[in-house]
Amino acid sequence: MTLGLCLILSAALFCIGLYGLLTHRNAIGLLLSLELMANATNINLIAFSRFRGDHIGQVFALFSIALTVAEVVVGLAIVILLHRAYRDARVGRASEFKN
């Protein structure tokens, strides 16, 4: 296992997340994609930490995981509200500010 392989894995995950973000219309799908992208960065942090031989990156990864959880909580709350308002979780529906 080399750093290069880890970075390729992380980049692949990131791109899959990005692709999901751009193609999904459903809010839950978007949240899942964001989660993939966040974990891709976490893999980056841990990989660098592992191959540099210190632990700062791992600390950051923990931080990042905690923050992502908070983000998902807020995101899911919004999804629930959205679903209550429109009986639908597709973000395209919530476009009332657009005239």
Next chain:
Amino acid sequence: MPSSSFSLALLALLGPGAVALLLAIVTPLRNRISAIVLSLAAALSALGAAIVLVKGQLQPVPPQLVTIPWLLQDGIPFAEIGLRIDGISTSMLLVVTFVASCVQIFSVGYMHDESKPAQGRYFTYHSLFLTAMNILVLAPNLLQLFLGWELVGVTSYLLIGYYFKKPSAAKAAVKAFWVTKFADMGLLIGLLVLRSKVGSFDWDAAITPAAANVVTLLLFIAVMGKSAQFPLHIWLPDAMEGPTPVSALLHAATMVAAGVFLIVRGWPLFAVAESTRAFMLGLGSVTALIAATMALFQTDIKKVLAYSTCSQLGYMIAALGAGSLLGGFFHLTTHAFFKALLFLGAGSVIHAVHSNDIRDMGGLARKTPLTTLTFVIGALSLAGLPGLAGFFSKDLILEAVGEHGVSLPLLLLLFSAFLTALYMGRLLLRVFFGESSDKASHAHESGGFLILPLVMLAVPALATGYFGGMFGQLYGTAYHFHLGTTGVIAAGLGLLGLGLAFVLYRKSAEHPALLQPIARLIEFGPMDRLYEGGFHRIALPFAALIGWMDRYLVDGVMNLTGLAFVVSGQKIRRLQTGVATDYVLATVCGVLALVLYGVLR
């Protein structure tokens, strides 16, 4: 006693000024009889001050000047403001305050039927006018004279438009204002040229003849406007829309004479300006003739007198053009008296008959004897009957113009003298003698307020001629009356004119067949049409062109700039779709672009 005469002059200036200000601000005072009382008190006290001042000038005394610096810039005064007391200013002050007092007394009776607030407004304007005129008359330099000049122009506008609900009066006021303001540009430019050449606004500074010619010609343009000289005379007949006492004071005796006064005041400049004076002589005599001809063909009593005023002002201008300072000013004085008398007499007649048209009058001599008597005195004085005031002053002018032998201006002026007698004879015959029309048959003599000023003015209209020596003294020039050839010819022509009037107009105001073409030409109104044509053909298209440039070039650039931003904003707005995915895509593209930039650099 310089300080006492100074305070007297200040009284003449500030008395009416204070009254005008008070009446303008305090409405309750203006809306009652107090307006009349205050205004009259100020005018009469100014008259008293003027009498004492003139008495002080009868001994040879140097001119007294009291000035304060005005318009300081960097501590150096740009000009001075103050009072100048000498023979010229005090005698003019006397004429102005005397006629103003008479006219105000007359107005008490004449404006009696107006509502109290309207009367208050009228007398406020009168006080303002007297202030403005005194500022002009007592000016120590041309800048203050200009100040008074513009102020009397404003009061003239206000008083012509006194019956502002009448469209013709409002129009006449605007016309008078425009024409005189147009001419006043000459005065303003002349002042600036004078300042740049001499470094002050004083009329007695040393100046080269060439510069004097330029300055005086510019000043004379303003004189042409104010003193209604051809071709800028067109506003004066229309100004008769104002109340008759106003016509007497402003548009016959004093304000229109301000132009002549300007020349008298600026005489040191005009004396060296040979070309300007030659022009003045020519234009004055032409105006005298044209206006006298116009006067003959009017049927409105006030318009006859208005054109007569133009004509007599032409005499004054011609006299000054011929170099006779005394002739111009002496005629100004006598004319102020008899023309104010004639206008007030006309006012009394109009008051009795309720019409301006001389065809509605006739046979008034039996019904209004005092008005008739005083009017006849004024008319004969104007016609130059030997022994009356107008004869002496007109004779002085004709002597001065004819000094160097027979010339065209002299002939024009002599013929005008004949016409003057003719139109005044026609007026007298049609108004006071012959058979009375329906309207005139119910006429009766006016009340005391109307008659008293007529009598007051009839005295100087009779007798001023015998005080030529006094006027000479005030002017520092000798005056001896001697009857020359021109005087005899003028008197003869005057009598001939009166006689011919009796022959032609004894029965009716209609003109004989020989004169009909001229009557038709005057009815056609060539000058007014010329101005109107010029206005429509030149001024309006020019204004339209400027308007087009403003609207489409200047505004166009502005509007185009605004429009560009509006349109581009509307286009760019489309980028904000409100769809989160699009923003993500934009962000990704941006990041990719940055990465590409980083790699390729």
